[in-house]
Amino acid sequence: MMGWESAAGLLRRAVLEPGRRAAWVKLSLEEVVRAAPAAGTLLVRPDPGGADRWLVEYAGAAEDEMRRWARERLECGEAWSGALWGGAPCLPDASPRVFRLAGGLWVLWAFGIPEEGGIQRFRGAVEDLIEAERRERECLSDGRLKELACALRGGDEACLPELLELVRRVSRAELAYWGGVHDGVVDVRWHVGARSPGFGFELPLGKGVGGRAFAGERPLEVADYLNCQYRYPGVSDATDREGVRSVLALPVEGRSEGSGAVLYAVRRSVDPFSDAERALLARIRDAVEPVGGGALSRRASVTGPGALRLQRTGLRRLLLRSEQVREVEEWLEGVIGCPAILVDSGDRPYASGSLDRLEGLRLSGNEPRSFRLPGGGGSLLVWSRNGGEPSVEGWPDLMEDVLAAFQVILDRAQRSHERLNSRRSRWLRAVAGGQTGEEARREGRRLGLPEEGGEVWAFAWEPDRSGGARLRMVADEVALDMLDGPFITLEEGLGAVLVRGTPPHRPSAVRDALLRHFGPAPLWLVHGAGYESLEGLKEALRMSLPAAEELRASRSGPYVCEVRGRGLDSLLANPRLSDELSGFAKRLLEPLAEYDGRHGTRLTETFCLTLALGSAEAAAGRLFVHPNTVRYRLRRTQQLLGRDLSDPKERTALSLAAFVWLRARDRRRTSVALQRGLDEA
Template sequence: MIEEKEFKIDSLLMRDLEHAAMNLEKRNYFLARALTKYIGINKLNAISFIRFSPIFSTNYEALHIGSEKDTIKQLLDPLIEPTLDKTIENISVAKFPEHLGTVKIKTYEHGIIISWLQQPNVPSEQLEHLLIEGLQAISFVEIKEHEYFYDIGAPFEPDVARSIKEKDRDGLVELLALTKWMTNSDITFWGEANSKQIEVDIHIGSRKEDFGFLLPLGKGIGGNAAQHKVVMQVADYKNCAYRYKDVSKAVDSEEIRTVFALPIKDRDQNTSGVLYVGNRKINPLPMNKKFLLMRLANQLEPLVKRKEIKQFYTTQDRKLYFRQKKKELREITQTAKQLGEIEKWLADLLKGDVLLLDADGKPYCQNEHDIERRNTSQFYYYPLNYNERNLGSLNIWTNIELPLENDWPDLIDDVIHAIYIIYERTERFYNLMELERSQWLYNMTQETFHFKTQYEKGVKLRVPLDHGEVWAVYWNKQSDRLTLHEKMQLDELSLLYLRQPIFFNGNTGYILFDRPEKCTPEELRNKFLSVLPVETWIIHGATYKSFEHLHHTLLHLQALMEKVIREKGSEYVLTFNRFGLDHLLSNPRVSKDIQEFSKRMLKPLLEYDKNNNSDLTKTLALSLMYNSPSKVAKKLFIHPNTVHYRINRAKQLLNVDEQDPSSDIALRLAAYAWLFEQKINIHN
């Protein structure tokens, strides 16, 4: 049995508003349907929507919906004038019968929404905001279509429209140019779609002539938009779940942050192309421009039909085949260590695709090789609820009709039972292993520990102890800690690409390996974002040549990561040796000596500040870093004259020879070390 997901009320309302924007001929029908749902949800007696545009013969259109719509029409029609302002003036002074309920009037640049509320009743603010924003967007479409399109209902001249529908390059360039103009975006590009992939090589606004990429269907933003035939928008591509291999490199090279993807279909309602819009700053398209692009796409469909691929189930000895498959499922249930094993087995059995999603809709299994999404006619959805826990869903795409009544009627029940057993076993095992690793890491990041005991535990945990490299990763979940399931997903990726697990300490993880990595730090970060789309920093390149060296390296990395977390810079992939003086000051082998040197050098100031409750040390240290009294004043929220006074007083107390280069350098080093120790950020 196919389980259907329930649509949220706001999704139902949005769907009607989108259709109203896209379909000029049926616009009033979809508007009426949206308003009918709205008054039903909010228990209104009636609602009227009056919109103004020069494209209307009378300069306006009025819709009245609800049980009292006839009465409302009789009352309102005489009050409507060709201009918005005059109509608002008439309605605001009008008297309406009390039995209609409380009158609520909302206006925007091109329209008026009047609601008659039942008593007592408070409409949903969220739905009201959505409705008004949607109606505004539809008015925007009507006005801008008149401005941008060749004719109402025809975005381009007939020959250009034909060229676009046939996906001729010159026609697609015209489409991208109009899209860029309408959205005022930085870049637009076209993705040619078939049943396997999206190919991008036509673009306007790119900085590089060779910008382009290949993206498998179902991957990335465009691949998901094409496969699910839905509009997709990601506000910050650098920190989203849809980053994908070389595609991310191409997009990042253009410094694109916001991405919008609109699928355009052929006669069989398959995605034949994807229209992309990008901005180099985080600047998502508002609803009105989104609706305008959907209207544009609707007028261009259908595009040239794409070629499809079909696969069918065949077998010679069915009984023997299914006996073997049942045996395989029992073995997987008893021995599997990952859910990916049953996912792969079921996909092979049904000659289709299988995807296990967790409660947040994210894949349980991270595949090293992308699944080739097939063109299938059936989709099956099965919820996974185990011991009152929502474990997500089992999703199947196949041309084989389920259930297999004649061969294996209980197949899905058997598979779901196996999923529960494997999940419980892997979760229990991982929890024990994660506790052991975390305890070992905690001990390794202390100043002192029992050398022999830690070494022996490291051997049992299969840590490369005598030489290797460490990567440190921090996931910025703000006040939240990483959940066990999130750790399992991240750990699976680390095992897949670096062949080593993650040792967690709160929201920071350390990966220790001694074999060549199978991906770059940037690629691994993209993989992590696909399962946990939060700000993620990676420090890589920290090598060690002995167990003692590993101890110092972990302490060093911990200090550097604390600085990165504190400063929250926009560079997310960092090399261990690129921190300048911070690298030296974080090194546990020399940091104590440098801090002792700093305290001796600044001792007169530190004692003066302690005795007089002053800030001479901080003021002098910042002035040596900035070389600008005004910047220091701004940083400390004091007057520049106060800065000058404090600097002069500090120099008197220190009695340093400013003409001596070595003394000047020593003082600057001491000041920087003191600021580092005090965790004072000088870079922002």
């Protein structure tokens, strides 16, 4: 087992050090030959540099002859068949072990029966290497990381959102955040993927996950934060609200002693990070070290009138960083021991989560004390026990300070929301106007919006200028909670949510939740405009937004409406039609499925993807193969099917079958992933 463990370890080094990757892979294969023992072993994976279709690595006897022999077989369309690898020059009289990997192939010409545990350990390391190289091609090959690292080393915090989005992509994290280290604390203020715009915390060094990681100068991973020993009071409240489960924290070195940062990658399910993901995150961390000074390693300070009174620890911390009205409400309730809710000029709460509490308090019959905000945009309602003004001994100006803090935090939250909403709405309008190139794709990723595999939900309402800013912020909170995506206001009375994947809640339920804040007033929702690319998003927006505006202009129902752009999905959602369409697809594609089953090929998937995506090039990109491979497979599928794709009727029938097959495949994958998550939990 030690030999196999050493071989897997060398592959992990290969992931971490791309500059010496070829040498580490070669050493790893040589270790496999010794551990098996074997006459030779061959590793085939996609060429990371793109110069060749395949990168062929071999160690063992007859090396030059084996390389030529292997390449001849790889030129064959059915190279993944185990039968083709018999009679090798290194061991002509023996049949090899052939392992098909995700995107690659591993062949082992062993003298006997190798230890199965060692084989599986090495195979996992190979798959991690292939996965790491795939993500490198997708996320780290355009030189943008170098630019971000240069800016960050210079102390420029403005690049952090893009860096954190890159962290999310390479590690499949749902949430990423950055905590600058200063004055003995980890100060988390920057984040991407948080449900709450005001998410953040301060954590003493040596405490919690990030504090321990920085103090120990090594990454710290927690499989399930909800049930771990590193939970820290106050911090765990904020992270629990975000649904944090699996966490990986990496310490980032600063220029001066005691300074630096902690980089966090987080999942909202119990799903530990793979070796490849850990290695890619370590590469990002190494690229940005050492981080610069400026705001990354210095605590901000409060200035201006009343600054001394706002130094009270809890309120000061909120005043410095918070953008959440509810956080200040909770702080005040803890100080005075009675309910407190901030409402706008129409007596509607600024925090969506306070609505139920407000309704319950009003039903109790107790009258609150009302304190008007300095800016006149609303009032603070306090239900004190004796009806008097809340007070704290030694703090005579408590309510004045609290109202000033509410005004500062409310103004900050509105400015932050408006800036982000402005960028998102400009991007949506640009896409709707036809800007669907690579720059638009990158901007969508920076904004955390799904540029493919989503659905447009369009909302329309009667413009309410007196509560416009509050409505936009509350709608954003509701959308993040129920649809895991932001509510993008395009103009007064028109907004949209880009829903990633399958919507978690029914349209009517989301509308009902929004009506509690918008009402009493009509609210129209148009849903069902699905898309698979930016081009598709353009068409989905052009269908759904005008439809919502037309419904608003009619000033009548229906108030929840589905566009025609999701017609096929609607058919498949109907149990009666779904069974018939599944049978229809199975009959048409049966020759391909039978061939794939006998020969271990992927003709069905290749054929369906090509029809769905429209070209061999697009299908090749999804399958990580050369377009010529796709064209070869398509010629074989037409021979097996015996159908003429140039015939409009034949092509329509096969396209429908392909859509049904791909939808069933995606549902199976989702089901397997969910079950794996349940098993690991």
